[in-house]
Every structure is written in C-alpha cells, then in structure tokens.
Amino acid sequence: xxxxxxxxxxxxxxxxxxxxxxxxxxxxxxxxxxxxxxxxxxxxxxxxxxxxxxxxxxxxxxxxxxxxxxxxxxxxxxxxxxxxxxxxxxxxxxxxxxxxxxxxxxxxxxxxxxxxxxxxxxxxxxxxxxxxxxxxxxxxxxxxxxxxxxxxxxxxxxxxxxxxxxxxxxxxxxxxxxxxxxxxxxxxxxxxxxxxxxxxxxxxxxxxxxxxxxxxxxxxxxxxxxxxxxxxxxxxxxxxxxxxxxxxxxxxxxxxxxxxxxxxxxxxxxxxxxxxxxxxxxxxxxxxxxxxxxxxxxxxxxxxxxxxxxxxxxxxxxxxxxxxxxxxxxxxxxxxxxxxxxxxxxxxxxxxxxxxxxxxxxxxxxxxxxxxxxxxxxxxxxxxxxxxxxxxxxxxxxxxxxxxxxxxxxxxxxxxxxxxxxxxxxxxxxxxxxxxxxxxxxxxxxxxxxxxxxxxx
Amino acid sequence: xxxxxxxxxxxxxxxxxxxxxxxxxxxxxxxxxxxxxxxxxxxxxxxxxxxxxxxxxxxxxxxxxxxxxxxxxxxxxxxxxxxxxxxxxxxxxxxxxxxxxxxxxxxxxxxxxxxxxxxxxxxxxxxxxxxxxxxxxxxxxxxxxxxxxxxxxxxxxxxxxxxxxxxxxxxxxxxxxxxxxxxxxxxxxxxxxxxxxxxxxxxxxxxxxxxxxxxxxxxxxxxxxxxxxxxxxxxxxxxxxxxxxxxxxxxxxxxxxxxxxxxxxxxxxxxxxxxxxxxxxxxxxxxxxxxxxxxxxxxxxxxxxxxxxxxxxxxxxxxxxxxxxxxxxxxxxxxxxxxxxxxxxxxxxxxxxxxxxxxxxxxxxxxxxxxxxxxxxxxxxxxxxxxxxxxxxxxxxxxxxxxxxxxxxxxxxxxxxxxxxxxxxxxxxxxxxxxxxxxxxxxxxxxxxxxxxxxxx
Numbered sequence: 001x002x003x004x005x006x007x008x009x010x011x012x013x014x015x016x017x018x019x020x021x022x023x024x025x026x027x028x029x030x031x032x033x034x035x036x037x038x039x040x041x042x043x044x045x046x047x048x049x050x051x052x053x054x055x056x057x058x059x060x061x062x063x064x065x066x067x068x069x070x071x072x073x074x075x076x077x078x079x080x081x082x083x084x085x086x087x088x089x090x091x092x093x094x095x096x097x098x099x100x101x102x103x104x105x106x107x108x109x110x111x112x113x114x115x116x117x118x119x120x121x122x123x124x125x126x127x128x129x130x131x132x133x134x135x136x137x138x139x140x141x142x143x144x145x146x147x148x149x150x151x152x153x154x155x156x157x158x159x160x161x162x163x164x165x166x167x168x169x170x171x172x173x174x175x176x177x178x179x180x181x182x183x184x185x186x187x188x189x190x191x192x193x194x195x196x197x198x199x200x201x202x203x204x205x206x207x208x209x210x211x212x213x214x215x216x217x218x219x220x221x222x223x224x225x226x227x228x229x230x231x232x233x234x235x236x237x238x239x240x241x242x243x244x245x246x247x248x249x250x251x252x253x254x255x256x257x258x259x260x261x262x263x264x265x266x267x268x269x270x271x272x273x274x275x276x277x278x279x280x281x282x283x284x285x286x287x288x289x290x291x292x293x294x295x296x297x298x299x300x301x302x303x304x305x306x307x308x309x310x311x312x313x314x315x316x317x318x319x320x321x322x323x324x325x326x327x328x329x330x331x332x333x334x335x336x337x338x339x340x341x342x343x344x345x346x347x348x349x350x351x352x353x354x355x356x357x358x359x360x361x362x363x364x365x366x367x368x369x370x371x372x373x374x375x376x377x378x379x380x381x382x383x384x385x386x387x388x389x390x391x392x393x394x395x396x397x398x399x400x401x402x403x404x405x406x407x408x409x410x411x412x413x414x415x416x417x418x419x420x421x422x423x424x425x426x427x428x429x430x431x432x433x434x435x436x437x438x439x440x441x442x443x444x445x446x447x448x449x450x451x452x453x454x455x456x457x
Numbered sequence: 458x459x460x461x462x463x464x465x466x467x468x469x470x471x472x473x474x475x476x477x478x479x480x481x482x483x484x485x486x487x488x489x490x491x492x493x494x495x496x497x498x499x500x501x502x503x504x505x506x507x508x509x510x511x512x513x514x515x516x517x518x519x520x521x522x523x524x525x526x527x528x529x530x531x532x533x534x535x536x537x538x539x540x541x542x543x544x545x546x547x548x549x550x551x552x553x554x555x556x557x558x559x560x561x562x563x564x565x566x567x568x569x570x571x572x573x574x575x576x577x578x579x580x581x582x583x584x585x586x587x588x589x590x591x592x593x594x595x596x597x598x599x600x601x602x603x604x605x606x607x608x609x610x611x612x613x614x615x616x617x618x619x620x621x622x623x624x625x626x627x628x629x630x631x632x633x634x635x636x637x638x639x640x641x642x643x644x645x646x647x648x649x650x651x652x653x654x655x656x657x658x659x660x661x662x663x664x665x666x667x668x669x670x671x672x673x674x675x676x677x678x679x680x681x682x683x684x685x686x687x688x689x690x691x692x693x694x695x696x697x698x699x700x701x702x703x704x705x706x707x708x709x710x711x712x713x714x715x716x717x718x719x720x721x722x723x724x725x726x727x728x729x730x731x732x733x734x735x736x737x738x739x740x741x742x743x744x745x746x747x748x749x750x751x752x753x754x755x756x757x758x759x760x761x762x763x764x765x766x767x768x769x770x771x772x773x774x775x776x777x778x779x780x781x782x783x784x785x786x787x788x789x790x791x792x793x794x795x796x797x798x799x800x801x802x803x804x805x806x807x808x809x810x811x812x813x814x815x816x817x818x819x820x821x822x823x824x825x826x827x828x829x830x831x832x833x834x835x836x837x838x839x840x841x842x843x844x845x846x847x848x849x850x851x852x853x854x855x856x857x858x859x860x861x862x863x864x865x866x867x868x869x870x871x872x873x874x875x876x877x878x879x880x881x882x883x884x885x886x887x888x889x890x891x892x893x894x895x896x897x898x899x900x901x902x903x904x905x906x907x908x909x910x911x912x913x914x
Contacts, residue, residue, distance in 0.1 A: 005468070006469060006535040006536055009466045011462070012463060078463040078464075079838060080839050090610070108565055109839045109840065110876070110878075111839075112878075116839070149839055152835075153837070172881035172882075172885075175882075175888070178884075179832055179841060179881075179884045179888055181836065378637065379609035381536060382537050382566045382568075382573070382606055383566065384633060421569075421633075424628075424629035424633060425629075425632075427633070427635075
C-alpha cells in the first residue's frame, strides 16, 4: 500500500489568501506594454479604458510579490478549490517507470480548466467597479466557459467572440456558455469593424484568437460601462493563476515531495506561469529549483521558433504592444490544428524568463503524439484530458520513459489543466485515424514575421 | 465564515472496505428473479451463463448485510473516490432558504456519473474469472462510458449497444467510449436476432434501453467467454452503489449533520438505492431515519404510475423476470424525452421498499422544470448537472422553497449523480425554448401494461 494517496486534497482554509507575482522577484523585469501610438510604456491609467482599474494596476505591478485575494473571490474559489494534486500511480505502473508522476488537476469544474481562477478575479473586480458587462474572446472555449460561469455567479452580462473554427468543432461549448447566460458570437463576425475587415481580407477564414481579441476589444470600447477581459498572456492573468502553483507546492510539501521537473503546456502561458509560480520564486531568489519545461504544439511554435519582439496581441492590431515570443500577429494556425494553444504570442513574463534562460526549456510536440499520450493517460487515470493538457502529458511520458532507461527516479509535476469533454471531435479524428500533423515551414513562419510592427525595444 | 466547508472530502482510507446490502436487513425480502420458462426463482448457478459467478452470487444474496470490497476494486476506486460531499451554500443563498442543502457529487470522473462504482466491480470480477469480453447496453451513455473506462483499466474487451436516439443526440458519448477502446453499436441493430426483430416491428424506432438490453444479452450468450453486465436495476448494482451512501453518511456524520430528506433521481434505481443505503439501514432496523424521496420523469413514470408486477427487464423478453414497478417492457418513452431515466422498470429492491411504504415517496417531474432547476444550480454551484441529477435538484429546490415558506431549516441530502457535459443538445433545446413536456395518458400507459407477462406472484 502506497503511503501517498492517489489524490491529495488541501483543506478549504489552505486556499491561498494571496497571489504571487513573479515579476516582483525578477531582477530583469518583463518588458512593459507599449502604447502603439507613442511607443511609450502604458500606465495603469492608460489601460483603464480597456481593463477595469484594479486589473490595470495589477497589470503594471512589477514590485509587489504578494497581492491579497479579496474575500469575495475566495468565496467563489471555495466552490471549486483547492483543486486536487493527483499521484498518477496507474500511469507510472503502465509505463513501468521509476519516476514519480504528479499532476495538479484544474478540470474539476464545468469550465473544465484552470481558466476559472482568473475569470473569478476579473469579473469580481469589474463588478466592484460597477461595470455591468464584459466582452472577451475564446479559442478552444475554456476561457469563454469559465468567464460565463463567473459572470453568472457575480451577475455581470457577457459577450463572447468565439474563434469560428472552434465554434464549428465544438457546438456544445457554445451551448454551455449559453446555459450560463452568455451571448456567443462566432468570430470573425460582422458585428465589429475589425471583424468585417478580416472577413474581407480572408473570406472563409476559420478565425483566430488574435482576430477574436480584436473584435472583443472593439466591442468593449464601443459599449457603455463595458470592459474587455482576457484569459491568458497578461501579467494579471499569470498573477491570478499563481493559485495553481501555490496549492501544488503546499500539497507537494505536505507529502514531502519536491519536483525535479515542472512541465506545463503553454499557449498564452497562463497555466505554466501559474503552475511554476512559487517554484520559480525559489530560482529567482537563487535557491535550488526544479527544471521548468514549456510544451507547445509543433504547429504553433511561438517559443521554439518564434521571435522575441514587440507585437500586437491581436490580429486587428488594436491592442497595446507586448514584447513576447511571437509568430507575428497575422499568423494563422493550420486548420488541422485541434483546439487551443493556437495563439501567436506568449506571456511577456514567460517570454522574458525564457529569453534569459531562467525558464529552462521549450519543446514543440506533434498532435498525433499528443493524442497518443492523452489516450494512454485517460485509460489509466480515468480522466480524459484536454488536448492542451495532453501536450504536458506527452513530455511527462517522454521524461518518465527516459527515467526508465537511466534508472533515475525523478519526481515530475505537470499541469493537468483540464478535461477534453468538449474536444471530442478531435478525439474522434484521432481514434478514426484521420488526425494529421502539421509543422510550418520556415517560409510559412516568415510570412508571420514580416507582419511584425516596427518598434524600438 | 461558515464552519462547514463548501466541499467535504474524506481521506483515501475512508473509502468503504465493505458494501452494504439492503436486502439483508429487509424483513420482507424483494421478490426473486424468476426463470420465465419454469416460473421458479433463479439460482446463482442459473444466472451464471449471463453474469459472472461472483456477481451471480451477489445477485441472489439477501442474507449478508456487508460484503467485502476486494482490494483490486478499491485500488481502482482510489482514482476517483472518495467523492466530495458538497454544501450548496450558493444555491441556498440564491433561494434565500433556511434549508441546509448537501449533495453527494459522483461526477468527478470522465464517465461523469456514479456508474463507475459498479462498472469497476463488475469488470474486476469478470477479469478474475478469466472472462475476456463483456457486452452491455447504454441509454444516456454514462453506463457505457463508465464500463469502457473500467474495461480499459482492467484490460477486458467491450461491446456497447447504445440506444439509437441517444447515439444520435450524443455523438460525442460514443467518441468517449471509443477513446477508451470500446466498440459501440447503435441499437436496435442488425447484429442480433432481437435487434432485427424490433427493427421489423418498429421500423425507424429510436430504440429503448429495454431493446438494447436484449441485444447485449444476446451478444453475450452467443460469444465465447463473454458475459453481460448491467448498470442499474439489479441487486448487485445497488450493492456496489452503496459506497455513495456509506461515504455520504460518513461525511455528514463528520460535520454533525443528519438529513431530514434524502432525495435521488430514479431511473433503474442504482443511484437512489446507493445514496440511501446506510440511511435506509437505520429505518430497516427500526431507528430514526430520513424521509426518502424518489424522483422520476413525468414522461416515464414507473413508480408513480406503473404497476408492481413481474415483467421482463428487456423489450425482447429474453431476460429473467423481475418483480418491480413497471410500465411494461414494451413501453417506449416519448422521443422528446431528454436522455436517461427512460427505463420501463425499477430496481426490485426499491420497488419492494416503495410498495411497503418504507421508501416514503415518489414524485414525477416535467422536464422543462427539471432544466429550470439544472440551470439555476449550475449558475450557482459551477457544476452543470446531468439531466438525470437535475430531477433530484428540482425536488430539492421545491423542498427548500417550502422551507422558506414554513421557516423550517431542514437538512436535505440529494444525489448529484453526474455532469451534463454530453447532454448539451438537451440544454440547447432548453435554452432555445424548444424543449417541450410530455405526460403519457392513461391510454398510452395501458398499452404498456397490456404487454405484461402472465406470471403468478
């Protein structure tokens, strides 16, 4: 009988009372957002027509390491946190590996993902400020679902621009958001100037996250008492997602485990940024720390093949500029790409850490191999993972198999960000053998780089 | 700050070590299964060509109150149990009720339901006996999914006959089962004699659970080293599901709560039978006990409008006869009925308890009101419930609102059997206003009763 249980739960009073802000401990700070008109760093005041005030302050806060979580957010967190830490004994047995595999499972709520952590915070602050409606974009649908749940809970109206390809692949995601009271519009749409412009330039396009962002931002600034919210990339989102890492470390500490490897999928960076947060703190403070690995799709390889440069966060070039690893804001992932992790850029904080060699490694993986890993994991651990999470599972399995070869008993912690219940079209493509891989050529990528804005920095 | 947390978890060593068998404590025993040829009670030996040996013994065991759970099953249980007990504070607040509302949530695994509790046991025993393949039916899809998960875990082949209407409404349920390695066939099909006969009699039928059972049983008895397994109705299934009630009572005891009302949806009876198990024991032993309420769809009202009589468990009339509340094995629920709880009969144990007035009450509820309740619950508690579970939520809300009128602070425990992630077509019908209600007329029901077999008893 193993002494460490299969699922390790913290108690309700161990839900974090403060978020952790990695930027505060970074000696070399992430580059600030720039005003594309002036080329100057954006202040909280300048951001506040887009984001609500408290979130604007959090966005530019690079000095406070810990920020209190308001009681009104912790109350909502109690409905789905603390999330379990899972010891993947069954997977270990199936792989016959000496590695000890843990994952922090964030899918135990209807959004099926970690996104609800930031949605709760963003809607709460908006409500506090008297904002009556929000707009956002969603790709795979987790963020839109999470936000619709938080909006239902706090009583705020919501309009979601959903990437058209995802909306078609996942009609039921739309239905979930509508069940929680949100209005869902497939993007690009004719409801905004940026949507109409993209439709004209790329008729028949499946859309992209960058394009949906343009529409959602436009919606927010053209509607009264409305603000825009974003589920990844931003510093504020990484801040809120630090609850993942804080809880994970508390649970690991409790059972006397310390990870050799921390592995997370990275699309915009919110999950990995959250998962590694307090472990990264140890590294930033010069102490012993795990090796950090970011995993991304080979078909949308911003960290592994992108450029570290200032770029727009959206296709319509309406947002502030962020310095990040990017494929260019006009990059459109291949239509055969299943679901999330299709964003052209990457969190400025993660980008800076990666550029400085502090985030140790990034790997691109092909999607059929990702679904091999997803299916193996599901059959052993009773949880059908989100395709996004399965990127981390792929590398976890690869590392565990390497341990089998070398005989090393490494401790691996990965982020099981969510469940795949609304990704069944992709699973169907996989089980029926119809799923294909795609790796962009250098020429494909060059097209995206050609669209990068000319900015100093 | 409330002292009772939102989610109450037991520790892994509190996973039950024994199942509880209500039949052992019933003074008046449930009627035995009859051999339709001889009219005599079936023995374990007679059942064993259909079920594996240990399950056959459990099926006829009406004397042992507690039966050990093998370690090999508890090992699998650890991947998804103990399941949380949820204090629905947010729902209480939204209803402004003095009632205290608890639910035992069984949806925290990919099957999205409690069905995995019995699937684990049934596949384990089959594997122990050297059985290499299993067949079953599934209606809403939870049972088939649960079984495909257990078969993947223990390494047993699986063929699932899925009710055709559900297969059409829920294409992704099929995909989940296939992701776990199962073969899924829409029923009625041309792969069995009973399927072909039903197709001939009712061309274009959407199928029914009773019909899918006929096909699955036929598949099992015509294939070598194959057995049939069933997800509800049977005594063995209620036995396995007692883990729900044992854990629920342990958690309630721990926080010093005792339910005034125990409310569960009832299709075949596995959930309610499991949830009430050890609370029912107190009543069977003459002690103080909660009031037990079974909730069923008004469109498939076996307890509230059925007959207590011997009937076949399947449409093809191939199974043993069970004495139960039944609408007649040829009863076909209306096509507008969403998802599960569409079985014509009811667990013989629950039927006997209800006939004797020990199971206190049964209520039929209409599906639009069920989805009103589902949506309200989801928006407050972050879990989109399965339509089946929402039947219990409907009556829980009704009772909580009655408490608001009377000022009584009743303690309510209901079974949140699962999640609705694969029921989005029904939610779409509801949110778009297309969902309708259906209540069969007495004449409709009479047609089903006319098909009841002529049996003594």
